[in-house]
Amino acid sequence: MSARTTLHATFCLERSYPHAPSRVFAAFADRAEKAKWFGDPNASEDLTWELDFSEGGRELNSGSFEGRLHTFEATYHDIVADERIVYSYTMTVDGTRLSASLATITLEPAHGGTLLTMTEQGAFFDDSDDPSERERGTRDLLEILAASLG
Secondary structure, three states: OOOOOEEEEEEEEEEEEOOOHHHHHHHHHOHHHHHOOOOOOOOOOOOEEEEOOOOOOEEEEEEEEOOEEEEEEEEEEEEEOOOEEEEEEEEEEOOEEEEEEEEEEEEEEEOOEEEEEEEEEEEEEOOOOOHHHHHHHHHHHHHHHHHHHO
16 A cells, blocks of 8 residues: 655745736636636547636636646635635546645735635645645636736
8 A cells, every 4th residue: 555645735825916906806706707807628639627606606627738637626715805815626537536625815905906815724635736836837727816806
């Protein structure tokens, strides 16, 4: 039997947007807005995307990318409109669970726009994922979010 490992990692990202917190919040809460930057329905033919953005609600995003099946599955635990989103999620590739994380997003009015702060606490399993790559990928998503806001 091979040795099983768990690596714990936490990162915190900040990103300012020149839009009101309600506009940034809507990019997470509204399916059409979220599709512009996360879970693009045109990404692959086998994409499954479900979004129930409510406390206790679930999000599932599963589809092929570079020939491998990637699955993001989340549960929303706390939602305060225009202020806070807390959810836990797992990432799986080709049936192998890479990680389980707790993410907290806060939105604060700042300089006529919004300061988004995202803190993620993750457990990464069996050397199958790199926390620094997750942080980089999340930072990239926040940039795509910026572009989608216009």
